[in-house]
Amino acid sequence: MTAKEKLLLWSQRMVENYRDLRCDNFTSSWRDGKIFNAVIHQHRPTLIDMNKVYQQKNQENLEQAFTIAEKELGVTRLLDPEDVDVPHPDEKSIITYVSSLYDALPRVPSVESGVRANEVELRWQEYYELVTLLLQWIRHHISTFEERRFPSSYQEMEVLWRQFLKFKESDLPSKEAEKNRSKIVFRSLEGAVQEGQLKVAPGYHPFDVEKEWGKLHVSILERERVLRTEFERSERFQRIILKIEQESSVCEEQLKRADVLLKADVRLVKGGKPPVSGLVLEQDLDTAESLIRSLFNDVQTLKDGRHPQAEAMYRRVFRLHEFLVATRTDYSLRFRSGVQAATQTAVQTSTLSTTRVRVGSDSAALNYIQDLVQWVEENQRAIDVAEWGEDLPTVQSQLGSHRGLHQAIEDFRPKIERARADEPHLSPGSHGAYCDYLSKLDLQYAKLLNSSKSRLRNLESLNTFVSMATKELMWLNDKEEEEVNYDWSERNTNVAAKKDNYSGLMKELESKEKKVNSIQNTGEKLLRDGHAAKQTVDAFMAALQTQWRWILQLCCCIEAHLKENTAYFQYFADVKDAENFLKKLQESMRKKYTCDRSMTVTRLEDLLQDSIGEKEQLSDYKAHLSGLSKRAATIVQLKPRSPAQHVRGKMPLHAVCDYKQMEITVNKGDEYVLVNNSQPSRWKVVSGSGSEALVPSVCFIIPPTNKEALDAAKRSASRSLAHTRTLSHLHAHICTLLHALCLIHSHTPHALTLAHTRTFSLILTHMHTRAAHSHSHSGSIAPTHTLTRTHRHTLNNPNTQSLICILVRAHTHVTCTSYPGNVAPTHSRYCIHTHTHSHPGHVAPTHLYRHTHSLARSHTLTPGQYCTHTLAQALTRTPGLYCTHTLAHSHTHTPWQYHTHTLEHRHLHS
Numbered sequence: 001m002t003a004k005e006k007l008l009l010w011s012q013r014m015v016e017n018y019r020d021l022r023c024d025n026f027t028s029s030w031r032d033g034k035i036f037n038a039v040i041h042q043h044r045p046t047l048i049d050m051n052k053v054y055q056q057k058n059q060e061n062l063e064q065a066f067t068i069a070e071k072e073l074g075v076t077r078l079l080d081p082e083d084v085d086v087p088h089p090d091e092k093s094i095i096t097y098v099s100s101l102y103d104a105l106p107r108v109p110s111v112e113s114g115v116r117a118n119e120v121e122l123r124w125q126e127y128y129e130l131v132t133l134l135l136q137w138i139r140h141h142i143s144t145f146e147e148r149r150f151p152s153s154y155q156e157m158e159v160l161w162r163q164f165l166k167f168k169e170s171d172l173p174s175k176e177a178e179k180n181r182s183k184i185v186f187r188s189l190e191g192a193v194q195e196g197q198l199k200v201a202p203g204y205h206p207f208d209v210e211k212e213w214g215k216l217h218v219s220i221l222e223r224e225r226v227l228r229t230e231f232e233r234s235e236r237f238q239r240i241i242l243k244i245e246q247e248s249s250v251c252e253e254q255l256k257r258a259d260v261l262l263k264a265d266v267r268l269v270k271g272g273k274p275p276v277s278g279l280v281l282e283q284d285l286d287t288a289e290s291l292i293r294s295l296f297n298d299v300q301t302l303k304d305g306r307h308p309q310a311e312a313m314y315r316r317v318f319r320l321h322e323f324l325v326a327t328r329t330d331y332s333l334r335f336r337s338g339v340q341a342a343t344q345t346a347v348q349t350s351t352l353s354t355t356r357v358r359v360g361s362d363s364a365a366l367n368y369i370q371d372l373v374q375w376v377e378e379n380q381r382a383i384d385v386a387e388w389g390e391d392l393p394t395v396q397s398q399l400g401s402h403r404g405l406h407q408a409i410e411d412f413r414p415k416i417e418r419a420r421a422d423e424p425h426l427s428p429g430s431h432g433a434y435c436d437y438l439s440k441l442d443l444q445y446a447k448l449l450n451s452s453k454s455r456l457r458n459l460e461s462l463n464t465f466v467s468m469a470t471k472e473l474m475w476l477n478d479k480e481e482e483e484v485n486y487d488w489s490e491r492n493t494n495v496a497a498k499k500d501n502y503s504g505l506m507k508e509l510e511s512k513e514k515k516v517n518s519i520q521n522t523g524e525k526l527l528r529d530g531h532a533a534k535q536t537v538d539a540f541m542a543a544l545q546t547q548w549r550w551i552l553q554l555c556c557c558i559e560a561h562l563k564e565n566t567a568y569f570q571y572f573a574d575v576k577d578a579e580n581f582l583k584k585l586q587e588s589m590r591k592k593y594t595c596d597r598s599m600t601v602t603r604l605e606d607l608l609q610d611s612i613g614e615k616e617q618l619s620d621y622k623a624h625l626s627g628l629s630k631r632a633a634t635i636v637q638l639k640p641r642s643p644a645q646h647v648r649g650k651m652p653l654h655a656v657c658d659y660k661q662m663e664i665t666v667n668k669g670d671e672y673v674l675v676n677n678s679q680p681s682r683w684k685v686v687s688g689s690g691s692e693a694l695v696p697s698v699c700f701i702i703p704p705t706n707k708e709a710l711d712a713a714k715r716s717a718s719r720s721l722a723h724t725r726t727l728s729h730l731h732a733h734i735c736t737l738l739h740a741l742c743l744i745h746s747h748t749p750h751a752l753t754l755a756h757t758r759t760f761s762l763i764l765t766h767m768h769t770r771a772a773h774s775h776s777h778s779g780s781i782a783p784t785h786t787l788t789r790t791h792r793h794t795l796n797n798p799n800t801q802s803l804i805c806i807l808v809r810a811h812t813h814v815t816c817t818s819y820p821g822n823v824a825p826t827h828s829r830y831c832i833h834t835h836t837h838s839h840p841g842h843v844a845p846t847h848l849y850r851h852t853h854s855l856a857r858s859h860t861l862t863p864g865q866y867c868t869h870t871l872a873q874a875l876t877r878t879p880g881l882y883c884t885h886t887l888a889h890s891h892t893h894t895p896w897q898y899h900t901h902t903l904e905h906r907h908l909h910s
């Protein structure tokens with residue numbers, strides 16, 4: 001960075017917080033004296049009143065600043081107000097004075113100290129300068145690129161295009177490198193910024209720079225688009241101009257050669273010899289006329305594009321046209337008059353020379369007026385049979401051609417006046433015939449002129465109508481191509497973007513509808529007025545109406561596809577979420593409910609309670625899965641819309657719009673069969689009547705059922721069922737483990753307290769739930785649940801008795817079985833014996849121990865009766881010790897009688 005740039009940057013920093021002050025240079029920015037005062041005020045606020053500065057005149061501000069700087073700061077008065085308050089102040093003088101201010105003003109001391117503080121300051125200064133210059137460069141080019149005025153000449157346009165390409169290839173990469181460098185510098189200062197040592201000014205953060213850089217890129221893209229379009233337009237006009245110049249030269253050479261041949265033939269005829277160049281002359285004149293018609297079309301293109309050289313090109317082509325008309329007229333007049341004059345001279349050799357001259361003059365005048373009448377009649381016939389054009393290029397071609405002809409017809413009037421001037425000089429014998437020809441010429445010319453004007457008006461109105469209709473048809477065709485070729489398969493998952501695009505399309509259609517209606521009204525008015533190009537107007541009105549209806553049908557297709565594709569992707573997203581939920585639930589269950597005997601009873605109680613809650617949650621989730629299963633039956637198929645998925649067999653289709661062509665008519669709601677989907681945008685389909693044709697694929701959806709959707713729903717349901725079973729097993733395991741721990745803890749004195757009521761309540765709830773699913777009874781006998789099989793002894797703690805009763809009831813429910821006939825015993829896999837032992841000087845413990853009953857199935861029991869257990873107990877206990885019971889069961893079963901259990905208890909005490 002040069003010293004001048006650094007000084008300018010310093011000046012900008014001095015005035016950046018002052019209203020309406022901007023330092024862009026060292027000339028005009030300092031003229032009003034406000035910046036001089038602001039620089040002084042920035043360092044010595046008490047010396048300057050800025051409110052007063054904004055109200056004073058230029059020279060008053062300058063005088064105040066120079067005086068205060070000299071008296072208070074010691075800056076030599078190098079300038080006078082009259083030197084600065086001029087349209088173009090001297091830059092070097094202002095730089096010199098500002099440098100003196102810079103040297104005289106105090107520096108703000110740095111907060112940091114040492115080498116590190118100086119390095120941070122230098123790096124920050126470097127970053128600030130980099131970003132300032134970069135932002136100035138960006139904003140300058142954004143402003144430049146917004147300019148939409150372009151040079152008219154091709155050469156200037158080409159220079160502008162090359163400058164833009166150079167900017168993209170060299171200037172832009174270098175500035176991007178500076179931007180990246182500024183990011184690196186800021187990254188080294190980020191710690192100081194976070195600590196509060198440095199404060200980033202608004203708009204100077206790298207994020208702000210990136211935002212401005214993004215705006216520049218948008219501006220560059222738009223500039224390139226507009227510039228490319230303008231350059232291509234200028235290039236096309238340049239080619240047309242070169243073509244006009246080249247073909248004009250060729251046409252001029254042909255006309256000059258025809259003129260030379262014409263003069264040579266006239267001389268031959270006057271000499272009594274036959275003409276020799278008539279055929280070549282006619283060919284040259286016809287070729288020149290064809291070229292001139294083409295040139296008039298090119299000139300009209302330049303006029304429509306408002307090219308500055310269009311008028312010059314028109315005058316050049318028009319001169320050629322005048323040359324052609326004059327040559328053709330002279331050819332007809334002089335050639336025939338020459339023949340007649342020579343014949344008259346050869347036959348009447350004895351006639352006086354004056355008589356020969358008069359007769360020749362009358363004959364020449366008659367021939368001349370006959371040629372004029374013939375020219376008018378030929379052009380009248382040409383206008384009567386002329387076509388109007390079928391599309392915009394042919395209509396414009398007809399218009400350009402007729403404009404040239406109409407100009408020739410208007411320029412024909414002087415020739416009629418010349419013929420009218422020859423009337424008084426005719427002999428009396430020729431005067432009557434000449435007057436007849438002249439009268440006929442006036443009538444035919446008036447008719448020709450009116451026909452030409454009418455055709456010109458009709459062509460201009462037709463061109464306006466066709467131009468407007470073609471513009472809208474092109475827009476509709478573009479939208480049709482975009483929508484017909486849109487990918488509605490499963491590969492395109494961005495449905496939200498398409499919804500936004502469709503909203504934009506609907507807004508565009510709303511605005512286009514007015515234009516289309518206006519064009520239709522214009523066409524109807526042309527038909528009411530009896531426009532000669534009725535067929536062309538009808539054709540464009542029909543095409544516009546058909547295309548408009550088709551685009552509305554495409555809107556119906558888009559709405560149907562948006563609805564079905566949204567449901568499709570939402571369904572599979574919900575299925576994926578369900579699978580993830582079940583997967584996480586499985587992992588959570590495995591981790592959470594894996595337990596063993598090392599866990600406390602309280603922890604097991606909490607897990608048991610949580611498992612019941614999760615079972616309820618899983619049960620509620622089944623409703624969601626059921627909803628997914630129902631939705632699966634409504635999901636359409638998207639995979640066959642991809643050409644990679646070849647259709648096997650006949651696949652049914654459902655039409656979502658109306659479509660009509662020669663081979664087939666598609667009606668909304670009808671069913672069709674897909675035969676070939678090799679083209680993604682057009683499918684070969686067969687109607688119910690057997691008609692086969694290629695139809696846009698957007699017209700159809702592939703209806704349910706979707707096998708993948710059904711399979712996904714089944715997988716989710718199966719996984720949910722598996723999780724329910726797993727949770728039930730874990731729940732049962734917790735109950736069993738909790739029961740065992742309660743039994744173990746019951747051997748401890750006073751272990752069964754009211755604190756275990758919750759545990760037994762939870763187990764009882766679980767056992768009742770399982771019993772409801774495990775009971776199966778034959779006949780009318782229900783199992784008997786009773787406590788009489790529990791050997792009761794008196795307990796000192798009433799709460800213990802209550803809890804044991806609960807536990808026994810729970811076990812009785814669990815182990816109920818069914819027997820045929822009228823037998824309904826109560827069986828328990830675990831029989832709980834409650835004993836009260838008296839120990840000297842100690843509290844008697846409560847013993848709960850289990851033994852297994854094997855019951856013979858030959859019991860004859862009356863409902864309500866019970867079997868009797870005889871327990872022979874010989875307990876010898878040492879206080880504080882526990883005993884191990886070994887129970888020997890000897891069952892004596894008598895058919896149809898009661899059985900007796902004899903239990904011998906042998907206690908081994910340690």
